[in-house]
Amino acid sequence: MAEPVQPVDELRAADRRVPGRRGRATRRRLLESTDEHLRSTPYRALKVVDIARAAGTSPATFYQYFADVDAAVLALAREAALDGQRLVRRVADGSWRGRAGFQAALDLTDAFLAFWDAHRPVLRVVDAGSDEGDRRFHAVRVRLLDALTAELARVIGAVQAHGRNLGVDPLAQAAVVVTTLAGVAAHLFALELWGVRPAEARLAVARQVYAGTTGQRPPS
Amino acid sequence: MAEPVQPVDELRAADRRVPGRRGRATRRRLLESTDEHLRSTPYRALKVVDIARAAGTSPATFYQYFADVDAAVLALAREAALDGQRLVRRVADGSWRGRAGFQAALDLTDAFLAFWDAHRPVLRVVDAGSDEGDRRFHAVRVRLLDALTAELARVIGAVQAHGRNLGVDPLAQAAVVVTTLAGVAAHLFALELWGVRPAEARLAVARQVYAGTTGQRPPS
DNA sequence: AGCCGGCCCTGACGCGCCGTCAGGGCCGGC
DNA sequence: GCCGGCCCTGACGGCGCGTCAGGGCCGGCT
Numbered sequence: 001m002a003e004p005v006q007p008v009d010e011l012r013a014a015d016r017r018v019p020g021r022r023g024r025a026t027r028r029r030l031l032e033s034t035d036e037h038l039r040s041t042p043y044r045a046l047k048v049v050d051i052a053r054a055a056g057t058s059p060a061t062f063y064q065y066f067a068d069v070d071a072a073v074l075a076l077a078r079e080a081a082l083d084g085q086r087l088v089r090r091v092a093d094g095s096w097r098g099r100a101g102f103q104a105a106l107d108l109t110d111a112f113l114a115f116w117d118a119h120r121p122v123l124r125v126v127d128a129g130s131d132e133g134d135r136r137f138h139a140v141r142v143r144l145l146d147a148l149t150a151e152l153a154r155v156i157g158a159v160q161a162h163g164r165n166l167g168v169d170p171l172a173q174a175a176v177v178v179t180t181l182a183g184v185a186a187h188l189f190a191l192e193l194w195g196v197r198p199a200e201a202r203l204a205v206a207r208q209v210y211a212g213t214t215g216q217r218p219p220s
Numbered sequence: 221m222a223e224p225v226q227p228v229d230e231l232r233a234a235d236r237r238v239p240g241r242r243g244r245a246t247r248r249r250l251l252e253s254t255d256e257h258l259r260s261t262p263y264r265a266l267k268v269v270d271i272a273r274a275a276g277t278s279p280a281t282f283y284q285y286f287a288d289v290d291a292a293v294l295a296l297a298r299e300a301a302l303d304g305q306r307l308v309r310r311v312a313d314g315s316w317r318g319r320a321g322f323q324a325a326l327d328l329t330d331a332f333l334a335f336w337d338a339h340r341p342v343l344r345v346v347d348a349g350s351d352e353g354d355r356r357f358h359a360v361r362v363r364l365l366d367a368l369t370a371e372l373a374r375v376i377g378a379v380q381a382h383g384r385n386l387g388v389d390p391l392a393q394a395a396v397v398v399t400t401l402a403g404v405a406a407h408l409f410a411l412e413l414w415g416v417r418p419a420e421a422r423l424a425v426a427r428q429v430y431a432g433t434t435g436q437r438p439p440s
Numbered sequence: 441a442g443c444c445g446g447c448c449c450t451g452a453c454g455c456g457c458c459g460t461c462a463g464g465g466c467c468g469g470c
Numbered sequence: 471g472c473c474g475g476c477c478c479t480g481a482c483g484g485c486g487c488g489t490c491a492g493g494g495c496c497g498g499c500t
Contacts, residue, residue: 019448023448026449043264048487057450060489061450064448124352128344131348133409138410141410167440168423169420171416171420172417175424179400180428186351187399189353190351190358193362194366195391200388200389200391201395203392208396208428208431208432212424212428217431217436217437218435220387237475237476246477246478267458268459280459280479280480283458283459288458288459
């Protein structure tokens with residue numbers, strides 16, 4: 001929750017110059033090219049030369065702006081994290097009580113799945129890197145999901161305070177709910193191959209979100 | 221559920237010979253070396269030469285038994301899948317009714333987390349490959365989780381038949397529960413860095429498994 | 441207009457790992 | 471003690487990475 005959105009970005013790695021207008025445009029084209037390629041190519045098969053050429057520049061230029069491909073993906077992930085903050089409002093604004101609660105769960109599920117879909121290739125790499133113990137990827141994954149988890153934990157805590165002692169750690173419960181959302185979002189395609197229809201998966205997720213958040217049986 | 225454990229394994233890739241005793245021993249050492257290295261090295265940083273040398277052999281020999289590193293990891297994953305089948309019994313044997321149901325959920329959670337932990341490095345690669353759309357990794361991931369999902373779906377269907385119409389597709393619901401288990405198992409370390417205590421995460425997962433399977437509010 | 445300084449780009453190169461192939465060691469049977 | 475077949479490996483071409491010195495472009499100043 002720092003004040004500036006980004007610390008003026010990184011200084012140019014190669015020679016410590018501060019990029020001017022033209023430089024920033026090149027950097028942006030490289031980021032977009034990276035995102036593009038990530039949608040059609042497995043991460044390990046990404047070639048710097050392809051990214052650079054598609055951006056109308058050369059590999060050497062790529063290394064002027066990013067230390068390696070990871071750095072470019074991390075930059076994309078930070079942009080995605082910014083975009084993801086609107087999910088938080090969806091949790092905070094909706095009412096989680098009674099019949100409306102299930103609607104809130106459905107809304108959150110839909111918004112989360114859409115969010116993941118918009119940034120799928122990047123988030124895949126973030127997940128993989130984070131799982132492998134890479135600090136940088138872990139940090140950005142936290143940044144992606146932290147506010148949402150905290151807000152859900154607040155809701156869960158409020159439900160407990162309202163009389164229903166669920167006997168759980170709100171943070172742990174929220175984290176598990178968010179993990180379900182992220183897991184299903186990531187594997188939705190796989191579930192489909194498996195014979196699970198997306199609409200059914202969506203409903204099942206929303207039920208789990210509802211149950212996990214309110215401690216109530218979901219409506220049938 | 222085929223009769224032979226493995227279809228006599230693959231023929232040797234290099235020259236189509238059927239490996240003899242010595243050859244199989246070398247293959248096994250290569251597999252173990254791969255598993256070993258995977259525990260301390262990010263997948264993309266794996267070097268065939270390191271795997272081979274640690275197994276007391278040469279890179280060329282590695283390629284006699286595996287087309288590439290992926291193939292070795294897939295072989296390890298298939299072994300893990302075999303090991304994972306015992307999770308199914310745990311679901312089938314336990315009673316999911318009443319108070320005992322929550323115990324069944326706890327047992328499944330513990331067994332699943334232990335299972336994932338035992339095979340973590342390999343399963344990480346499987347997840348990543350599957351997410352990237354690689355057919356081979358997807359197939360082995362299905363093999364890993366299919367029986368468990370099917371059994372859970374059976375339990376969910378039975379609960380419905382017993383009068384409580386949950387109004388959901390049992391397969392979708394089971395798939396979401398399994399996804400929660402897999403997601404938390406994969407990210408448990410990350411959750412810990414996040415401030416979630418493992419014991420609390422375990423309880424939260426068990427509650428979600430219980431709620432998702434039986435449609436009941438978990439006990440407090 | 442002409443010049444100049446600083447911003448930006450890139451060709452070229454050394455390095456390291458991949459994956460292959462021809463050739464040779466080892467071992468058990470006769 | 472010899473031989474055939476199983477198994478291993480040194481050596482090599484190819485490719486992508488990451489770096490560096492050098493040069494183009496452009497806007498401002500006189």
